[in-house]
Amino acid sequence: MSLKERDKKHLWHPLKQHQIQPESIAIIKAKGCILTDEDGNDYIDAISSWYTCMFGHCNDYIIEKTYRQMQQLDQVMFSDFTHEPAVKLSEELIKILPQGQNKIFFNDNGSTAVEAGIKMALQYYFNKGEKRSMFIAFENGFHGDTFGAMSVSGLSVYNGPFEEFLIDVKRIPTPDGTNHQEILNQLQSFTSKYDIAGFIYEPIVQGAAGMKIHDANGLNEILKFCRANNILTIADEVMTGFGKTGKNFASDYIDTKPDIICLSKALTAGLLPMAITSCTQDIYDAFLSDEMAKGFFHCHTYSGNPIACATALAAIELLQSNEIQNNIKEIIRSQQEFNERIKAHPKVKSTRQIGVIFALDLNTKMERYGDLRDKLLKFFMDRGVFLRPLGNTIYIQVPYIISKKELQKVYCVIEEALTLV
Known part of the structure; x- marks a missing residue:
């Protein structure tokens, strides 16, 4: 039996209406910016799992420091x-x-x-x-x-x-x-x-x-x-x-x-x-x-x-490391370039950015937790990117260690979604 099937037997997930929303995706491992599910599919975690994993998943430096403390x-x-x-x-x-x-x-x-x-x-x-x-x-x-x-x-x-x-x-x-x-x-x-x-x-x-x-x-x-x-x-x-x-x-x-x-x-x-x-x-x-x-x-x-x-x-x-501070500056620069590409798109109502936080509002009405929002979430996941829309708002808050290639994929998937909204 799959994890997804076993999950449904006893678990109650937050912010979810189990009667009408899709079943949860079973994640079995994570590293860097990538989440991997039980079927072997990879997803770029473009929101750092609710803004927590800013240094990527299973960061080796943090794990080592944590492991040392566990022994003490x-x-x-x-x-x-x-x-x-x-x-x-x-x-x-x-x-x-x-x-x-x-x-x-x-x-x-x-x-x-x-x-x-x-x-x-x-x-x-x-x-x-x-x-x-x-x-x-x-x-x-x-x-x-x-x-x-x-x-x-x-x-x-x-x-x-x-x-x-x-x-x-x-x-x-x-x-x-x-x-x-x-x-x-x-x-x-x-x-x-x-x-x-x-x-x-x-x-x-x-x-x-x-x-x-x-x-x-x-x-x-x-x-x-x-x-x-x-x-x-x-x-x-x-x-x-x-x-x-x-x-x-x-x-x-x-x-x-x-x-x-x-x-x-x-x-x-x-x-x-x-x-x-x-x-x-x-x-x-x-x-x-x-x-x-x-x-x-x-x-x-x-x-x-x-x-x-x-x-x-x-x-x-x-x-406070030079590497992370430089990465933050690079992400900011990259998102500014992305903003210039899409801010005039007819499906985009408005955009905004501060630091590594970027958001755009779609030029359409959507319920915060509704059918269209769920379809958009599935669209992103089907293309290997975890983005979690807040109503008609699509936002990005990527880990500081994301690669240029991964970041560009996030942008491309959003641009693809704009053609289908």
Whole structure:
């Protein structure tokens, strides 16, 4: 019996309507940019498996570093112990994180990184004797699937059944270069009516919304307003972090830095699950007290796992290498050339790019999870490229180690699809 057949007996896949969508493809190995299925078919992973495997699958350098750590220390509870990989990772991360970040808190995944950030903001004011319970977030943002993260997300396709159970959030549009004064007026209205704890945002790029890029100057004005009004700012860099925007973090494009940053995905290069919520010294100090109840009682069993920390350290080393930095520049240049080829295509409504993130909107209406979108996904897979459309948005976020030949194949398959849409 094939893996696909065995899969259907017991497994429930995420983001999938099993009644009507195609069965899952069984992948048996991966190396570099290539996924191989049980029938021997190869696929270029053009989205780095949800933006995680940015250094390619089964990267030899990362595997070696991880293997060494597995032989030394596998797991120890982080509430009572510490260890070299966690300490070293905190030191190396603080060096490259946006200015002002000084404390590292470990989580399991992107959603729980956001969850911890939300709880930090709420308890920050609670510990200071202030009752603040409302958040501000962008329209169409996505921050995860746990309840706090879901509350501040604006895509109802994900959280529609749970909306009556979520925390209070007021939403604002993303800045587009012309509307930031309107947004500031809206924020002024909110602050006059509500006790606002924090503003959470995806800096520069809204990933799940279709790689929508917004104006850095406008975002900076929003962050300046929040700082002036004592509203904590939480940058969700789960998708944007670790070089994808052309800088280490998307917040590096913005003068006003966040109070809290959420990290995951490429943090461990797709090899192991781990996440981090970092914060300023001021946030951390608000939890210091002779009262135990003012501590941050939020914990995950695998927090600070030594093996995951060693993996993250290896990924940071690679990110800062001349080879990877040069590769990133080459991918950016290549995508700019591709953009010039297709931006005027009659089937293309719009294009956008920042760093290695490239997206185009098809000049046709498509449901986010619908029949036409599934046909387009199958079209790509049949031609050996894994691209996962977000409605009518086709986006590319390739591993930093992709070859020129592989990258050109990705472009050619997209251009072929444009003739058939």
